[in-house]
Each structure stands twice: as C-alpha cells, then as structure tokens.
Amino acid sequence: QSVLTQPPSVSAAPGQKVSISCSGSGPNIGSNYVSWYQQVPGTAPKLLIFDNYKRPSGIPDRFSGSKSGTSATLDITGLQTGDEADYYCGTWDYSLTAGVFGGGTKLTVL
Amino acid sequence: QLQLQESGPGLVKPSETLSLTCSVSGGSISSNNYYWGWIRQPPGKGLEFIGTIYSSGNTYYNPSLKSRVTISVDTSKKQFSLSLAAVTAADTAVYYCARQHYGDYDSGFDYWGQGTLVTVSS
Numbered sequence: 001q002s003v004l005t006q007p008p009s010v011s012a013a014p015g016q017k018v019s020i021s022c023s024g025s026g027p028n029i030g031s032n033y034v035s036w037y038q039q040v041p042g043t044a045p046k047l048l049i050f051d052n053y054k055r056p057s058g059i060p061d062r063f064s065g066s067k068s069g070t071s072a073t074l075d076i077t078g079l080q081t082g083d084e085a086d087y088y089c090g091t092w093d094y095s096l097t098a099g100v101f102g103g104g105t106k107l108t109v110l
Numbered sequence: 111q112l113q114l115q116e117s118g119p120g121l122v123k124p125s126e127t128l129s130l131t132c133s134v135s136g137g138s139i140s141s142n143n144y145y146w147g148w149i150r151q152p153p154g155k156g157l158e159f160i161g162t163i164y165s166s167g168n169t170y171y172n173p174s175l176k177s178r179v180t181i182s183v184d185t186s187k188k189q190f191s192l193s194l195a196a197v198t199a200a201d202t203a204v205y206y207c208a209r210q211h212y213g214d215y216d217s218g219f220d221y222w223g224q225g226t227l228v229t230v231s232s
Binding site: 002033043088096102103104 | 161206215225
C-alpha cells in the first residue's frame, strides 16, 4: 500500500491529452513539492517534473504538473506512442521523515 | 554530466546482508543541498524509498526498513553505500542509487543509476 495514491492505468489515443492524479495527505503532498517520474520498462526512472510544475532541461512542454492541496496532477498533451511508460509521483513525508512514491500509473497510447 | 553507477553482488542468501555501492562521477558528492539516495523496485512493482544521506553523514530512512538499513558515505572516494541486513526473498528487487535535490524542500531525484538486480535466494 503506497502512501500516495495513483490510478493503476490510463489510456488515450495519439494526439490526445491524458491526466494522471496523485493523492496524498497533509504531511506529504500538503507540505512539500511533488515530483513526477517516467519509467520505460527495463530502464531507470527519469525526472519529468519537480517542484510541482517545473521541467528539467530537455523535457518537452507537453508534460506539465500542478498541485492543489493534498493532490497533484500530471498532464500530458499531444500524446505520442513513445509516451507509453509507467509514471510515478513522489514527494517527502514530514511525518515519516522519508521519501514516498505513488504506486505508479501505466500509460497506454492506443 | 553527472553519472551514478551501482555495484555489488547480484545474488544474496537469505538472512545475509545485502551490500551495494554507488560511485558518483562527473560532479561533486559534497555539493550543497544534494542528498544521495537508494530506491528499490521489486519485479513488476512500484518504487520504494529506502533511504538517503548527505555528505555530512546525516541520514533519513524508510521507517519500514530502518531496523535493517545502514547508508554510509565516503566523500574521498565519491561513493555512498547501502547495507540491508537479514534479507528475505521480499528484498529481491532492482536497486537504484540517485541524487536528491533537497534545499528548503524536496525537489526530487534528478540523476539515477542504471539499477542493479539483487536476487535473494539460497
């Protein structure tokens, strides 16, 4: 059971938009920034979004993040087949004094 | 370009201690506001935070693993290490080392090693 809750899977057609939610609580998302990671099977996770909405260099603006209260959302627009991957949210939990991740969401581009 | 590389045995016997080292190249392990962490991923499952360490030696551990985990750092060698005691089959996973940006708040893990599969089996 993960501290952060994500839907197990989402799907959409190429060119469309998809949103992935991440739900937490006061000591984690409610008190800290949220990061998002993309993991293609067999490879290491890659940082997509940090500080709720910022993109590292090289990440296209099709990927955007937002946070409201104790929830966060990753939006992906203009879906491409190459976006098929697992997506994880993460943050710090001040009650646990530890990092926490969501259970992951598998994105299928139909 | 910062690079991290995990090394250590790929097979560990039950009840023994898992030991991994992460070597950092292309940057400093003593940079301000950066912690160095270990994350694992059991086959077919999600990411699990194990722990993180600052160059000063300050550590934070996952409470569910805290009794069995030790993370240490050797700044002269630009390495940090993970020790997980009394392993069971449930500890079989890909183990990643990663750099964590932590200033006033956690800003996530921005550089990752490629990961190393550790199997616990007799």
